[in-house]
Amino acid sequence: VEPATSAAATLGVWATTSRPRVSIRQNNNGVPDRSGNFRQVQRMGNPLINELIIGVGSKDRWSMDAPANEAQFSGFFADPTLPRVLNALTGGVLAIPAPPRFDLRPLVQYVPPIAAPGTAPGPVADLLRLNTGVAPTPLASASRLGVLGGDNAGHPNGRRVFDDAVDIALRVVAGGVLAAPFPGFNANVNGRLGDGVNVNDTAYQPSFPYVGLSPSGRDRRHIDPTEPGCTAGTGAPCPPE
Incomplete structure (x- = not known):
């Protein structure tokens, strides 16, 4: 190195x-026919x-x-x-x-x-x-x-x-x-300048795949911007950065 x-x-x-140069969409099975480079x-x-x-x-x-x-x-x-x-x-x-x-x-x-x-x-x-x-x-x-x-x-x-x-x-x-x-x-x-989203809602991982685990689609409730949530629900809302 x-x-x-x-x-x-x-x-x-x-x-x-x-993508293929030509795609023809069919009505029979929904799978398009593709041709060309x-x-x-x-x-x-x-x-x-x-x-x-x-x-x-x-x-x-x-x-x-x-x-x-x-x-x-x-x-x-x-x-x-x-x-x-x-x-x-x-x-x-x-x-x-x-x-x-x-x-x-x-x-x-x-x-x-x-x-x-x-x-x-x-x-x-x-x-x-x-x-x-x-x-x-x-x-x-x-x-x-x-x-x-x-x-x-x-x-x-x-x-x-x-x-x-x-x-x-x-x-x-x-x-x-x-x-x-x-x-x-x-x-x-x-x-x-920024979009106001400064933290991820789940922790990143130090090894592959690095992204955090997906939240449960059944048990998780969305945290609104005015609610505590930046420190796992125990802290103040995210300050601007």
Whole structure:
């Protein structure tokens, strides 16, 4: 294993979803007849890139293309629309960096705080990057905000099952939280953005399959937002984070 300071320590991966080119749905048994080669219909590197950064008119094209062809979408990473929408909704209180958005480069190139300084950045490409030299953080001390929470073993350095991808993505896209010098995260109102869901309703596991056991569909009662529940029913409701 390369040390975290090595230019060879960071790798990038992506995955796709494909389906047969032709599907004919039958009425007799409900099973469609499929033919033709499989065609890519979706891809993913970092979570929520298509949803939060890629423009509406380009989402399908982006989904069917490959990271090797990302240059045609580079304008969305340099000047995404979502921060402008957030600013309009919040009355301009967000400190959104002016385009071009160099602070988003860690999502699409091999640069700090994920890759080691001196690593060749490579072309713009949405890949889930992981510095394999960074030691995993014990579950008890891990932060759901990953790198933004001071936990360098978490997203966007890879993605663990308990990383809060929505809150991280909102804060990163709003701007400033991945900007050098590191660490300098959550220093402004951008670092308060989130969906309000900060904890899982069951504990994660430290080994495979990592996710918590499913709640009983028969015996479990839903806990409403105004009820105690963040500490197994004995504490106060979750505070905003």
